[in-house]
Amino acid sequence: MLDRERSVSPPTDGGGTFLGTDVEFKGSLKFGDRLRIDGRFDGELTSSGTLHVGPQGDVRADIDVGGAVVEGTVEGNITASDRVELRSTARMTGDVRASKLVVEEGVVFLGRCEVGPGKVSASSSTKKSKAEPESELELQQSEIEIGLGT
Secondary structure, three states: OOOHHHHHOOOOOOOOEEEOOOOEEEEEEEOOOEEEEOOEEEEEEEOOOEEEEOOOOEEEEEEEEOEEEEOOEEEOOEEEEEEEEEOOOOEEEOOEEEEEEEEOOOOEEEOOEEEOOOOOOOOOOOOOOOOOOOOHHHHHHHHHHHHHHO
């Protein structure tokens, strides 16, 4: 189980980065171990570490990380090689791909999710081709449409 006191407080041991409530950042950001956002972020986040969006955090980004804890607002897709945790105050609009997903009661989640071992690999940061079907059903529908055209 996660130690909630430690994971919701700003990093104080020098092992992470903290963007406070008075910070607004636009662009691409790569970080090492840990990043906590309590301010506003627009852009792209990339890391093999852990992203923590605090209760006042407002993130509009494509996110590719090792793990994520969301207590605030996220608009964008999250890809995590390990675990995504949506805490009770989270508002998530976008898709989630992760090996593990935890959703607490009270979360608002609008999007799709792909969860399970093997759903996210080390090369998960490469986007799926538009030509690649999203599901077996979509593949079957494409085959039917192709069949009708001949």
